[in-house]
Amino acid sequence: MNFFIVLRKEITEQWRTKRLLIVAAVLVLFGLASPLLAKVTPDLLKSIPDMPPGLADLIPAPTLADAVGQYIKNMSQFGILLAVLMSMGVVTQEKERGTAAMMLTHPVSRLTFLLTKFAALGFTFAVSLAAAALGCWYYTLLLFEALPWGTFLALNGLMLIVFLVYVAVTLFCSALARTQGASAGLSFAGLVLVAGIGSVPRIGEYFPGQLFNWGGTLALGGEASNWPALWGSLGLIVISLTAAWLVFRHQET
Amino acid sequence: MDFSEIQQYIPFLIPVLIIQLALMIAALVDLIRREHTRGPKWVWALVIVLANYIGPIIYFVAGRKDE
Numbered sequence: 659m660n661f662f663i664v665l666r667k668e669i670t671e672q673w674r675t676k677r678l679l680i681v682a683a684v685l686v687l688f689g690l691a692s693p694l695l696a697k698v699t700p701d702l703l704k705s706i707p708d709m710p711p712g713l714a715d716l717i718p719a720p721t722l723a724d725a726v727g728q729y730i731k732n733m734s735q736f737g738i739l740l741a742v743l744m745s746m747g748v749v750t751q752e753k754e755r756g757t758a759a760m761m762l763t764h765p766v767s768r769l770t771f772l773l774t775k776f777a778a779l780g781f782t783f784a785v786s787l788a789a790a791a792l793g794c795w796y797y798t799l800l801l802f803e804a805l806p807w808g809t810f811l812a813l814n815g816l817m818l819i820v821f822l823v824y825v826a827v828t829l830f831c832s833a834l835a836r837t838q839g840a841s842a843g844l845s846f847a848g849l850v851l852v853a854g855i856g857s858v859p860r861i862g863e864y865f866p867g868q869l870f871n872w873g874g875t876l877a878l879g880g881e882a883s884n885w886p887a888l889w890g891s892l893g894l895i896v897i898s899l900t901a902a903w904l905v906f907r908h909q910e911t
Numbered sequence: 912m913d914f915s916e917i918q919q920y921i922p923f924l925i926p927v928l929i930i931q932l933a934l935m936i937a938a939l940v941d942l943i944r945r946e947h948t949r950g951p952k953w954v955w956a957l958v959i960v961l962a963n964y965i966g967p968i969i970y971f972v973a974g975r976k977d978e
Contacts, residue, residue: 676937676971683934687927687964694923701916743972797923 661770664761668778677744677779682786684736689790692729693797696720722802723878726813729794730874733787733817734867738849741783741824746845748775749832749906768906776822776829776899783821787814805877813873816888820866823891826898827852833902833909852894864890931964938967947976 672678697720704714749772752758761771791814798805827848835841856865868887875882938959942948948955955974958966 676941679934679937680968680971683930683964684968686930690923690927694920698917698920705917793926800923 661774664766664770664774665777668774669781672778672782678782678785681740681744681782682789684740685733685786685790686793688732688736689729689793690797692732692794693725693801696724696728697801720802722798722805725794725798725802726805726874726877730813730817730870733790734820734870737783737787737817737821738824738853741779741821742828742845742849744782745779745825745828746832746841747838748779749829749902750835750838750841753836753909754838769903772829772833772899772902772906776826779825779829780818780822783825784818787818787821806879809876809879813877816869816873819888819891819895820869823852823866823894823898824849826895826902830898830902830905833906863887866891866894934964934967935959938970941975942970945975948974949976950974 700717700720703709703717749758752761758771762768791810795805795807795810828845831844831848832841835844852865853867856862856867862868863884864886866887868884869891872882872884872887939956942952942955942959955970958974959970960966962969
């Protein structure tokens with residue numbers, strides 16, 4: 659069966675299972691709330707009753723960097739969590755329900771089966787992140803000043819790659835596991851492993867976490883590049899999907 | 912306590928409230944249409960309505976049972 663026909667079915671499935679709605683709602687919430695929180699937090703702190711005199715003056719005025727920092731912090735936490743939550747059952751669930759076997763009796767290769775799932779999840783995150791980025795950019799314009807859209811786009815592109823790394827790793831865990839419980843356990847172990855190794859000095863430079871720093875510096879007009887992290891992340895995606903295919907290829911569905 | 916500074920930002924919350932409402936309605940419609948849920952339906956209805964934002968998401972992730 660044609661790749662694009664299966665992909666269309668998978669994207670419809672993203673809508674039907676409400677994955678698209680959940681990811682869009684959460685990411686857009688943080689897209690809008692991040693600049694707002696950055697703007698309001700100093701005022702909220704100043705409004706605390708009985709604040710010692712002079713302390714309120716020490717609270718710095720919010721800046722554009724605070725808005726971008728807040729956006730990156732929220733997206734790095736909730737985006738990654740969503741990437742794992744939304745991907746962890748996709749293959750295991752179909753194996754348990756028997757729909758995978760049904761799909762694979764049609765002329766759908768196992769590679770197409772896995773790749774269309776990855777592409778459909780990628781579509782969900784790309785659309786949701788685009789909406790969140792638009793919201794963040796507009797609120798930042800209203801509350802602070804205009805962010806240069808080119809570099810802000812680069813930040814969001816790099817964030818999307820980070821999310822896709824976690825989607826790919828989780829898909830591998832989902833292909834490996836027999837039950838949904840095992841898939842959830844493995845997926846969170848994968849999350850801890852990738853994030854853990856990413857925080858080790860030197861080795862971490864090749865891991866996706868670095869892409870947030872790179873994107874943040876770019877969005878604020880700074881000069882930065884971290885190509886090893888980009889190649890490392892793309893490599894992780896390819897390795898995870900290949901491993902998922904190798905595992906899934908010989909499995910009975 | 913002086914909230915006058917903060918009050919000016921309240922209109923910025925309107926889109927957030929609209930998204931929250933849409934999420935809640937989508938979750939409630941799904942709950943009504945679904946025959947089986949993990950746990951009693953009325954508990955899920957309370958979770959969806961009372962836990963802002965997170966309630967519908969918890970329902971979508973953990974509350975639904977395959978039809």
